[in-house]
Amino acid sequence: MLSVRDAHARIVAAFDALPAEMISVADAAGRVLAQPPRARLTQPPADLSAMDGYAVRAEDIPAAPTALKLVGEAPAGGSYDHALGRGETVRIFTGGPLPMGADSIVIQEDTKADGQTITMLEAPRVGRHVRKAGLDFTAGDQPFATGRILTARDVALAAAMNVPWLSVHRRPRIAILSTGDELVMPGEPVGRNQIVSSSGIAVAALVRAWGGEPTLFDIARDDAKLIEDRIAAGAQHDLLITLGGASVGDHDLVQDALKAQGFAMDFWRIAMRPGKPLMFAARDRARVLGLPGNPVSTMVCALLFVRPAMERMLRQAGDPVTTTTARLAVDVKDNDQREDYVRAKLTRDASGGLVVEPHPVQDSSMLSVLAWSSALLVRPPHDPARKAGAEVQVIDFTALPGLY
Structure with a gap:
């Protein structure tokens, strides 16, 4: 059987970055940047006041108190379009441009007004409460790198840069096909030998959380045509995910259907638990990833293989899922030849270190255990028995969109 690492490498190598498309900056949060935009203006465009108060020349106030003559005002959106003379001041508000010659702001709390005479009760230093031109960014700046997943903070900055459109990678379009006579959709009558299908719904939710556009097909009954x-x-689509029917039993029809349509089978078994019957096939530009039908196996395999494939389509690294170190809360037995992804709960000890507690039942059909879990304890093949307190590697769900 193929190792998890080798299966991951083969899958991600089969995908290339999807083409770019232009979208409104208002719709860009969560998308992956294909081409970094340049700022189309300088912000602030001029020296602005950071506070409500009075614009002054610092040299006119060597000591406090000092009286100056009020000659005008500069509100936000307006300006005082004359040079500030010796002994003069201008009433200014937050965001207002400094008059020519002004180099400091005295806040209104540190002044006393008497008609056109304004007494400064504090001697300012040059640049006090002034936002210098270009403080935020200047025209031509490129603050974002290609491949960045844009956040609300990013799109706010892009909008402030006067960028109305952004070039982002097209979302991966992923078809999801569940197969089997035993499946019914939620809400449908459930026969004596049937179960409610949850795996396809779970994968669609994960695809959406990871930046893709899922298409959830109706359940395909066990009919070859x-x-x-x-x-x-x-x-x-960019990727077809099949759920179930990829084994070698008499009623597992997916492999035969793929071969009949000219798909070449890369592999169909890997040395992991849960998720041994994992299949990957290709034909020209088409790619098919067959996940096991048990819902827990489905979601674990989606995390390990679907997510990195989607990352490659979005011109990201597609690296194996990141693990972190934790200490065992209980003893664990030795592991067999398959890499084991054990559903577990993460907590922190008194010193703030991570502690992992495996759930006592690990049946791959038990979604309640996966819902209880906040991590996967990763057991390498032939990992020896370990005592409580031993350091192990875990996949922390709290760091993964769609799983926590």
Whole structure:
């Protein structure tokens, strides 16, 4: 069986970055930048007041108190369009441009007004309460790098840079196909030998959280022609994910349907738990990733393989999921030849260190255990038995969108 690392490497190598598209800056949060924008103006465009008060020349107030003559005002959105003379001051408000010659602001709390005479009760230093031109950014600046996932903070900055459109990578379009006579959708009548399908809904939610556009097909019954038709439709997407039906049993029809349509099978078993029956196939530009049907196996495999494939389509690294160090809360037995992803709870001890407690039941059909968990304890193949307090590697759900 193929190792998890080798399977990951083969999958991510099969994907290239998707083309770019232009979208409104208002719609860009969460998208991946394809081309960094340049600031189209300087901000602030001139020296501005950071406070309500009076614009002055610092040299006119060598000591306090000093009286100056009020000659005008400069509100935000307006200006005083004359040079400030010796002994003069201008009433100014936050965001107002400094008059020519002014180099400091005395805040209104440190002044006393008597008609046109303003007494300064504090001697300012040059630059006090002044936002210098270009303090935020200057025309031509490129504050973002290609591949950045844009946040609300980023789109606010881009908008302030007077950039109305951004070049971002197109969202991966991912088809999701569940197969099997035993499946029904939530809310439908459940027969004696049937179960409610949850894996497709879970994968669609993860795809959406990871920046993709999921298309959730209707459940395909165990009919070879129907499955072939659905695969043909799914192959028009950037990736087709099949759920179940990828093993070698008499009723596992997905592999045969793929081969009938000219797909070459790369692999179909990997040395991991949960998730052994993982399949990857390709034909020209079409890619198919077959995930196991058990819902926990589905979600673990989606994290390990679908997410990095999507990252590659978005011109990101597509590296294996990041792990962090924690200490075991209990003893664990030795592991077999498969890499094990153990559902577990993360807490912190008195010193702030991470402590991981595996759930006592690890059946891959138990979504309640996955919902209880906040991490996966990663056990390498043939990992020896370990005592409580031993250092281990965990995948922390709190750092992953869509899982916490």
